Amino acid sequence: MGRIFKERTSVDEALRLFLEHISPLKKTEEISLETCTGRVLAEDVISERNVPHYRRAAMDGYAVRASDTMGASPTNPVMLQLSDRVEEGSLTWVHTGAAVPEGADAVVMVEDTIAVGNLVEIRAQVYPTRNVGQVGEDIKKGDVVFEEGHLLRPCDAAVLALLGLDRAKVFKKPVVAVIPTGDELVSRQKGRDVLLPGMVLETNGLMSSLYVNKWGGIPRYLDIVPDSPESIKMAIEANMDTDMILLSGGTSVGKRDHGPEVVAALGELLVHGIGVSPGKPAAIGVINNVPVVCLPGYPVAGLVALYLFVRPGIRKLAAIPEISELILKRRLAAKVSSKIGYVNFIRVVFEGDKVRPLTGAGAGVLSSVAKADGYVLVPENIEGYDEGEEVDVFLIE
Amino acid sequence: MGRIFKERTSVDEALRLFLEHISPLKKTEEISLETCTGRVLAEDVISERNVPHYRRAAMDGYAVRASDTMGASPTNPVMLQLSDRVEEGSLTWVHTGAAVPEGADAVVMVEDTIAVGNLVEIRAQVYPTRNVGQVGEDIKKGDVVFEEGHLLRPCDAAVLALLGLDRAKVFKKPVVAVIPTGDELVSRQKGRDVLLPGMVLETNGLMSSLYVNKWGGIPRYLDIVPDSPESIKMAIEANMDTDMILLSGGTSVGKRDHGPEVVAALGELLVHGIGVSPGKPAAIGVINNVPVVCLPGYPVAGLVALYLFVRPGIRKLAAIPEISELILKRRLAAKVSSKIGYVNFIRVVFEGDKVRPLTGAGAGVLSSVAKADGYVLVPENIEGYDEGEEVDVFLIE
Numbered sequence A, B: 001m002g003r004i005f006k007e008r009t010s011v012d013e014a015l016r017l018f019l020e021h022i023s024p025l026k027k028t029e030e031i032s033l034e035t036c037t038g039r040v041l042a043e044d045v046i047s048e049r050n051v052p053h054y055r056r057a058a059m060d061g062y063a064v065r066a067s068d069t070m071g072a073s074p075t076n077p078v079m080l081q082l083s084d085r086v087e088e089g090s091l092t093w094v095h096t097g098a099a100v101p102e103g104a105d106a107v108v109m110v111e112d113t114i115a116v117g118n119l120v121e122i123r124a125q126v127y128p129t130r131n132v133g134q135v136g137e138d139i140k141k142g143d144v145v146f147e148e149g150h151l152l153r154p155c156d157a158a159v160l161a162l163l164g165l166d167r168a169k170v171f172k173k174p175v176v177a178v179i180p181t182g183d184e185l186v187s188r189q190k191g192r193d194v195l196l197p198g199m200v201l202e203t204n205g206l207m208s209s210l211y212v213n214k215w216g217g218i219p220r221y222l223d224i225v226p227d228s229p230e231s232i233k234m235a236i237e238a239n240m241d242t243d244m245i246l247l248s249g250g251t252s253v254g255k256r257d258h259g260p261e262v263v264a265a266l267g268e269l270l271v272h273g274i275g276v277s278p279g280k281p282a283a284i285g286v287i288n289n290v291p292v293v294c295l296p297g298y299p300v301a302g303l304v305a306l307y308l309f310v311r312p313g314i315r316k317l318a319a320i321p322e323i324s325e326l327i328l329k330r331r332l333a334a335k336v337s338s339k340i341g342y343v344n345f346i347r348v349v350f351e352g353d354k355v356r357p358l359t360g361a362g363a364g365v366l367s368s369v370a371k372a373d374g375y376v377l378v379p380e381n382i383e384g385y386d387e388g389e390e391v392d393v394f395l396i397e
Helices: A011-020 A154-162 A204-214 A229-237 A259-266 A299-318 B011-020 B154-162 B204-214 B229-237 B259-266 B299-318
Strands: A028-032 A061-064 A078-082 A090-094 A106-109 A113-116 A119-122 A144-146 A167-171 A175-180 A218-221 A244-248 A268-272 A283-287 A290-295 A328-332 A343-351 A354-357 A374-378 A390-395 B028-032 B061-064 B078-082 B090-094 B106-109 B113-116 B119-122 B144-146 B167-171 B175-180 B218-221 B244-248 B268-272 B283-287 B290-295 B328-332 B343-351 B354-357 B374-378 B390-395
Touching (some): A011 A268, A011 A283, A061 A119, A144 A154, A229 A259, A290 A299, A299 B154, A354 A374, B144 B154, B175 B229, B204 B299, B229 B244, B259 B268, B354 B374
Parallel strands (some): A078 A090, A175 A244, A328 A354, B078 B090, B175 B218
Antiparallel strands (some): A328 A390, B061 B090, B268 B283, B283 B290
């Protein structure tokens, strides 16, 4: 007790240090197109086909030789003979998407024709290629259709399928160990009983695991580890096969806070104490190239560390492109005060076209997050924002 | 052939008619918290507990009777006796989150103390309740923590867990039949072979199924149905146990387009022909209370109908709250022209803080969607947007 943080690192610097120690995994696997949504391509995709692979009618109508329609108009129609083949003076019915037969070089849309028995009156002139989609119009053989690193959406799966593929080579998802620590924790399996004073249900590990999953990782959600350096060390060593380790709880400087010291003993403690509120006790380290985040046990502080560090860390491991466009610009419905020297994590709710800050709830009040739609980060060098100021809003997913 | 759309319905009117025929399912199921992300609560959640259920120390320090610290300061400290119990003149060590023992009504933070053997020098005065989180500070017994209809996120799962719950009662996901139709279609299982001219790989059903899944439904992806009214009728009748039916292909007015007429024969055809480009041949109907969408076979037109109708339809069935805040405001990097009388679906890519329209690609060119980040809808009553105009951008997910 009585220990203090050696120094306080800014959020930007902490994130920079953390990401500097993370490399994209680059392990790959092949998966079916049915399961590829949200995954990241691990190779360029080059088409081995033309799509379409035939000349495609763009309209319902008649395939013709364009030269046969020269001068045709409603008042001066040209008569052509319905046939199975298109030669001079003959035409063939085609529907949208059908192959335009050899010999034909244009399609007259049905609205410009009148069929009379085996004869068809053509009432409009067409030029060669009119209403004919050329071979490779959508995708040409040899085209780079997607580049490595592309995040696959359902429409992209359909494009891969058009190329005749049934699988996609993607990057494997990073495996993230989630280790709840704390003598005070009780597993949720026992949570139906009434708890003794001072005992707390383990819920931060659940929250962390669900966020890991949402952000593109595979959580390995482990049993509660007691507050002893030996137990924490064993738990870390048993999970050195993962791609990231999250220790939840025990990150502060109290006599039961052993996470950061164990990280320092096993590897390198990069940061302990971060200029963010809530979330100050968070720590970041690396053990044999495995990045480690110590998440504060207070749930809102833990959430802040998840959003600020774990999310970008998983995205870098998984090579998921960052979509920075998803920041929303909104005006504040009320003033926000903030402590100089700390990035302040302000929970907000949407209110019409503005956001209203939820204030007064401490780092231990998780229900305040449940009420929030998003958050605003107040930079460390300002004292807050005025009512009506435009701010960047991040959604709480 | 030669049939035309009886009338063209505006997008807004078509959507209104469609949603008017959809009721939220309200079928419920209980699921574990581990799988609840993205699901919608089917009941109010009222806490049966106080969280915390005990008086919680907010700091590492000493639990005291506030009255014992009266007048304490660095220059005039008060000495108290370390003990297991807090009575007049004694104090007990507590760490953050621990129970504040009976008799104590405040916590002095460790930074304001000096321990000397069994005595502790108190160097700051505290008032009653100082650094003590009260019972129910986070959640009070009887609080409505979530209301029916709340979309569950990982932080919400943690809140439910705090209440001692291990399951959540949520609305069932709607089951959506995806029926590809068309004599020209070849299943992807055969797609490695070279296709004959005029034959097309079935990819719209795959795309539709993946979007159904992404938007909160359970796709039932069916085999290809040939272009005959009888076959389509049978396929629909075999799937009347679903909550929505998507017929892909055969929606236009050509001689092989039977989808809308079959819908009209089995139920009610609400709309055929919609003022949107691409996507005009889409149709909407209802058969015995099951909503039906006929998706155009051209993939971009099919995608448009998925976004404009199927997505809101699934969200209404599933009671998923609409998050209208996710529209992005961006300026156009180039002019966009648009046909009066049609809502135009313009594919765009992000370019710095602007969006650039991708023009020149027809309804058959799915690769143009794969290149796009989002889309802009140009209303039917204007001829386009100028370069630099601010527009609403929707992401292509």
